[in-house]
Amino acid sequence: MSEDLTVESSGLSNSHIFRFYLPLALSWLFMAIESPIAMSVISRMANADISIAAFQPLMAVSLWIESPVIDLLTTATTLGKDRQHYVELSRFVWKIMAVVTVVHALVAATPLYWLLTEHVIGLDPRVSEVARPGLIVMIPWSALIGWRRYLQGLMIRNGQTRLIGMGTAVRMTTMALVAGGLYFLGSLSSIMVVSIGLVCAVAAEAGFAHWASRPTVASSLAFDEPGLRPLSQRFLAHFHLPLSLTTMVTLLGQPMVSTALARSPHSILALGAFQVASTLIWLHRTIVFALPEVVITLYRDAASSLKLKRFCLYIGLGTTSVMALTSLSRLDVFFFHTLLGVSDVQIIKTAHLAMLLSCFLPLIGAMQSYLRGMLAAHHLTVSRLAAMGVSVTCLILLLFVGVGMRWPGIVTSCVALTVSQLAELGVLGYSWRRGTVALAV
Numbered sequence: 419m420s421e422d423l424t425v426e427s428s429g430l431s432n433s434h435i436f437r438f439y440l441p442l443a444l445s446w447l448f449m450a451i452e453s454p455i456a457m458s459v460i461s462r463m464a465n466a467d468i469s470i471a472a473f474q475p476l477m478a479v480s481l482w483i484e485s486p487v488i489d490l491l492t493t494a495t496t497l498g499k500d501r502q503h504y505v506e507l508s509r510f511v512w513k514i515m516a517v518v519t520v521v522h523a524l525v526a527a528t529p530l531y532w533l534l535t536e537h538v539i540g541l542d543p544r545v546s547e548v549a550r551p552g553l554i555v556m557i558p559w560s561a562l563i564g565w566r567r568y569l570q571g572l573m574i575r576n577g578q579t580r581l582i583g584m585g586t587a588v589r590m591t592t593m594a595l596v597a598g599g600l601y602f603l604g605s606l607s608s609i610m611v612v613s614i615g616l617v618c619a620v621a622a623e624a625g626f627a628h629w630a631s632r633p634t635v636a637s638s639l640a641f642d643e644p645g646l647r648p649l650s651q652r653f654l655a656h657f658h659l660p661l662s663l664t665t666m667v668t669l670l671g672q673p674m675v676s677t678a679l680a681r682s683p684h685s686i687l688a689l690g691a692f693q694v695a696s697t698l699i700w701l702h703r704t705i706v707f708a709l710p711e712v713v714i715t716l717y718r719d720a721a722s723s724l725k726l727k728r729f730c731l732y733i734g735l736g737t738t739s740v741m742a743l744t745s746l747s748r749l750d751v752f753f754f755h756t757l758l759g760v761s762d763v764q765i766i767k768t769a770h771l772a773m774l775l776s777c778f779l780p781l782i783g784a785m786q787s788y789l790r791g792m793l794a795a796h797h798l799t800v801s802r803l804a805a806m807g808v809s810v811t812c813l814i815l816l817l818f819v820g821v822g823m824r825w826p827g828i829v830t831s832c833v834a835l836t837v838s839q840l841a842e843l844g845v846l847g848y849s850w851r852r853g854t855v856a857l858a859v
Contacts, residue, residue, distance in 0.1 A: 430716060430718070430721075430722050430725050430726075431725070432725070432728075432729055432732075434716075435712065435716060435725065435726065435729045436729075438577075438579055438712055438715070438716060439579075439708060439709070439712045439729075439733075440579075440583075441579040441580045441581075441582055441583035442574070442579050442582060442583070442708030442711060442712065443704075443705055443708045444583045444586070445582045445583045445585070445586040445708065446586075446704040446705065446707045446708050447701065447704055447705065448583070448586035448587055448589065448590045449586055449589065449590070449704065450700045450701045450704040451590055451701070452589075452590065452593050452616065452619065453696070453697040453700055453701075454697045454698075454701070454757065454758060455590075455593055455594055455597060455615075456473065456593075456597065456612040456615070456616070457470070457473070457693070457694060457697050457758045457760075458757065458758050458759055459597050459598075459601050459608060459611055459612055459615075460473060460608040460609070460612060461758055461759040461760050461761070462601070462759050463601070463607070463608035463611070464607075464608070465548070465608075466608070466761075467686060467690055467762065467765075468544055468545060468548055468686070469548055469607070469608045469609055470689075470690040470693055470694065470760075470765075471542075471545050471686050471689040471690045471693070472545045472546075472548040472549035472552075472609055473549075473552075473609065473612065473693055474676055474679075474689050474690075474692060474693040474696070475535060475539060475541055475545070475546075475549055475673070475676045475680075475689075476549040476552050476553055476556075476609065476613070477672070478669075478672035478673045478675075478676050479525065479534070479535075479553060479673060480522070480553065480556050480559055480560075481669050481672060482666065482669040482670060482672065482673060483518055483521055483522045483525060483560055484518060484559065484560040484563055484564075484669075485662065485665040485666040485668070485669045486514050486517065486518055486564075486662040486665070486666065487511075487514055487515065487518055487560055487561075487563055487564030487567060487568075488563070488567065488662075488665045489658065489661035489662055489664070489665050490511060490514070490564055490567045490568040490571060490658070491567040491568070491570055491571040491574070491711065492571065492661055492710060492711065492714065492794055493507070493568075493571065493654070493657060493658045493661065494507060494567075494568050494569075494570075494571025494572050494574075494575065495571040495572075495574045495575050495711050495714050495715060496575075496657075496714055496794055496795070496797075497649060497654070497657065498571060498572045498575050498639065499575075499643060499646055500639060500641065500642050500643040500646055501639050501640055501641055501642050502642050502646075502648050502649065503639075503646075503648075503649045504572070504635065504639040506648075506649040506650065506651065506654060507568065507649065507654065508568075509651065510651060510654045510655075510658070511564060511565065511568045514564060515560070515561040515564045515565060516561075518560035518561060518564065519557065519558065519560060519561045522553075522556070522557050522559070522560055523557050525553070526550070526553040526554045526556070526557060527554055527557075531546075531550055531553070532546065535549065535550075538677070539673060539676055539677045539680060540677055540680045540681050541676075541680050542680070542685065542686060545680075545686070545689070548607070548609055549609060551607070551609060551610055551613070552609040552610060552612065552613035553613075555610065555613040555614055555617060556613050556616065556617055558617060558621070559616065559617055559620060562617070562620045562621050562623075562624045563620055563624070565624050565627070565628070566585070566620065566623055566624040566627045569627040569628060569630075569631040570582050570585070570627055570631075571711075572631055572634055572635065572639065573627075573630065573631055573634055574711050574715060575715060576634045576638045577715075578630070578631075578634055581630040581631075582627075584626070584630070585623050585626040585627050585630060586623060588622050588623055588626045589619045589620065589622055589623035589626075590619070592615075592618055592619040592621075592622040592623075593615045593616065593618070593619035596614060596615040596618045596619065597611055597612055597614075597615030600614060600615065657797065657799060660799040660800045660802060660803040661794075661799050661802065661803075663803050663806075664799075664802045664803045664805075664806045667803070667806045667807060667809075667810050668806055668809075668810075670810060671809075671810060671813055671835065671838070674810075674813060674814060674817055675692070675817070675831045675834075675835070676689065677817075678817040678820065678821050678827060678830055678831055678834075679692055679827040679828075679831060681821050682820075682821060682824075682825075682826065682827025682830065683824060683826065683827065684827070685827065687764055687765060687768060688768070688826070688827030688828055688831075689827075690762070690765050691764075691765045691766075691768035691769045691772060691828055692769075692772060692827070692828060692831060694754055694758065694760055694765055694766070694769040695750075695754075695768075695769035695770075695772035695773055695776070695828075696772075697758065698744070698750055698753055698754075698769075698773060699741075699772070699773060699776050699779065702737055702738075702740065702741040702744075702779075702780050703737075703779055703780050703783055705733065705737045705780065706730070706733055706734060706737060706780055706783040706784040706787050707783070707787070709730050709733065709784060709787035709788060709791065710787045710788075710790045710791035710794065711791070712726070712729075712791070713726050713730070713787070713788055713790075713791025713792060713795065714791045714794055714795045717791070717792065717795050723792065726788060726791070727788050730784045730785060730787055730788035731784065731785065731788075733784050734780055734781035734782070734783065734784025734785060735781060735784075737780035737781070737784070738777055738778055738779075738780045738781040741773070741776075741777050741779075741780060742777045744773070745770070745773040745774045745777060746774075748770070750769070750770055750773045751766055751770055754766045754769055754770070768828050771828055771829070771832075772828050772831075772832050775828070775829065775832035775833060775836070776832050776835070776836065778836055779835070779836060779839060782836070782839045782840060782843055783839070785843055786839070786842060786843050786846055789843070789846035789847060789849075789850050790802055790846065792850055793846070793849065793850060798849070798850075801846070801849035801850070801852075802846070802849075804845060804849065805842045805843075805845035805846045805849060806842060808841050808842060808844075808845045809838045809839065809841050809842035809845075810838065812834075812837060812838040812841040813834050813835065813838035816830070816833065816834035816837060816838065817830060817831070817834050820833075820834065
């Protein structure tokens, strides 16, 4: 591992943690910038209101199909220890990549699409028609992200976090160049422009990750470590499956929110405003998404645990404060109108309300990240699944009540998301306390 970034707990300070965390946080931030780029393109092309509404379920479905590969980052960070581990992990990753690609193709290119979007989610037929070509273009999306996250996990374990930030810069640049170029050519629909840009961007980042990880594989993963327990496909499935199920359940929240918005009063306005607001909400929330891997890698003992917990708290408080100031000062309105190019006043007003209602999500997410990291470091991954089950149950109940009471879709969705995240945090905290007692026995 990198000598200056993975230190013993006695030398673990906020500056050490921050140096390890910063490239990972920037990587997440660069990825989040894709959404404003996409929205900026869509809002400046024909049929912007329908296309903005279509982009929300398009990404929700794509991300849910992708969910089994997302936690390959955590799995590789935790288990990528020597050559035998690397060989077994690679076999495991290729299997998952094949499965998600087949599932995406079945959903996008068969009648399953209409069943899902119009009968399950309840989208307006105009919205589902616009979204489908983009979903077909994105068939390679999940496999590319899976390979990239696996290699990034190996690099994180070996302290190579700066390379990850560079890879995401490659991704963001590719997205801007491809989407911008296709926009100026003007021969494709906005959804096609954005979808092609997204696929090219993740392909570029996966290629960079493959190249950048070669030295790590050649040096740190070239030999078997004596006395280390060999990995098996069965053990990997046992470790990774709860993580994948947790993420799948987590990402079910987005299609559920889309379903609630599609059934709310003024559904096209609600879908469009939520997607516009999500571009800025996501920018703030992603700052904390790198924290679990920081905790997994730098945790050593009780002293390091306390330092990491405080660091996560500081990041969460700071990000929530920035988000609140952005909303209260109405900088978000400037962002929606001037930078994203949204001209519909009602969409902007509704998106501003969504920002105000979502201000506590970064703080909640930061503390969730600390607990997820600690649970993963101790191989207590089933606890994360239980917490997510409670969260999604809470989300479903609140969305059901809101839709049934005909509350505004934005209010229902934002309140339901915040309360469900609090419920998950509570269960994670309870699980960690129980886990520490069990480990001490």
